[in-house]
Amino acid sequence: MTSFATETIGTKLVVRPLGRLDLVSAPQLRDIITSSVANGVVGVVVDLHGVDFMDSSGLGAMINGLKATRQAGGNLRIARPAQQALVVLDLTMMQQILHPYASVEEALAAP
Amino acid sequence: MSTALAHLRADLHSDAAALDETHRLIEELWDKVPLVPDRDRVLFSLAVAEIAANVIEHARGEGWLWELDLSAWSDRLEACIRHPGPTVEQGLGTWAMPEELADSGRGLALANAASSLRYFHKTDPEGNEWLVVRMLTS
Numbered sequence: 001m002t003s004f005a006t007e008t009i010g011t012k013l014v015v016r017p018l019g020r021l022d023l024v025s026a027p028q029l030r031d032i033i034t035s036s037v038a039n040g041v042v043g044v045v046v047d048l049h050g051v052d053f054m055d056s057s058g059l060g061a062m063i064n065g066l067k068a069t070r071q072a073g074g075n076l077r078i079a080r081p082a083q084q085a086l087v088v089l090d091l092t093m094m095q096q097i098l099h100p101y102a103s104v105e106e107a108l109a110a111p
Numbered sequence: 112m113s114t115a116l117a118h119l120r121a122d123l124h125s126d127a128a129a130l131d132e133t134h135r136l137i138e139e140l141w142d143k144v145p146l147v148p149d150r151d152r153v154l155f156s157l158a159v160a161e162i163a164a165n166v167i168e169h170a171r172g173e174g175w176l177w178e179l180d181l182s183a184w185s186d187r188l189e190a191c192i193r194h195p196g197p198t199v200e201q202g203l204g205t206w207a208m209p210e211e212l213a214d215s216g217r218g219l220a221l222a223n224a225a226s227s228l229r230y231f232h233k234t235d236p237e238g239n240e241w242l243v244v245r246m247l248t249s
Contacts, residue, residue, distance in 0.1 A: 057218075087154065091225060
């Protein structure tokens with residue numbers, strides 16, 4: 001069972017999934033980001049450090065969040081992906097769109 | 112000549128718990144063949160989990176069982192996923208990545224990029240089969 005922790009840092013939201021980011025848990029991530037944008041917090045960092053497996057549904061939830069935050073004038077960054085998530089980003093050629101930052105701090109500081 | 116090293120199979124429901132069981136069965140396979148390189152494990156697991164997720168998504172509300180068959184050989188890893196039902200339209204597509212900001216439609220393309228993927232359909236009795244093959248890198 002995947003759990004999610006959120007932390008508001010300044011004007012941004014950090015989301016920390018723990019477990020698998022897949023068909024089952026991706027809707028939760030989508031809901032968290034949608035709710036954040038609806039509440040005016042449009043800068044989101046997804047900290048992938050605790051994600052041991054990500055599939056196309058997990059990636060899709062982040063792309064959905066990227067679009068939602070951009071439409072509201074913000075952005076979504078990802079930080080600390082494990083090797084498995086990097087493989088998914090690589091195979092789907094998404095590293096340009098979802099650049100993986102080495103730390104949450106770097107992702108928060110990115111323009 | 113390739114040699115069979117391990118074989119596991121399970122009949123699974125078409126629900127979210129089946130994804131847990133899929134990952135558990137893959138872990139059990141690694142316990143039986145500990146020398147499989149990490150990259151092959153990652154790519155094979157990803158392909159199998161994508162197809163399993165696709166089957167579960169496809170089966171929502173249908174209530175049928177599907178079959179997961181995993182095998183390790185001296186030169187490759189294989190997964191065979193069988194489920195009843197009519198032709199899966201996605202199976203007949205090109206399995207190409209969608210446009211970059213699409214938030215769905217990558218599952219089969221990703222599975223096929225991670226391992227070799229084949230899709231079969233037969234009639235009487237009507238059923239589908241997905242074959243995932245990952246040739247070992249060393």
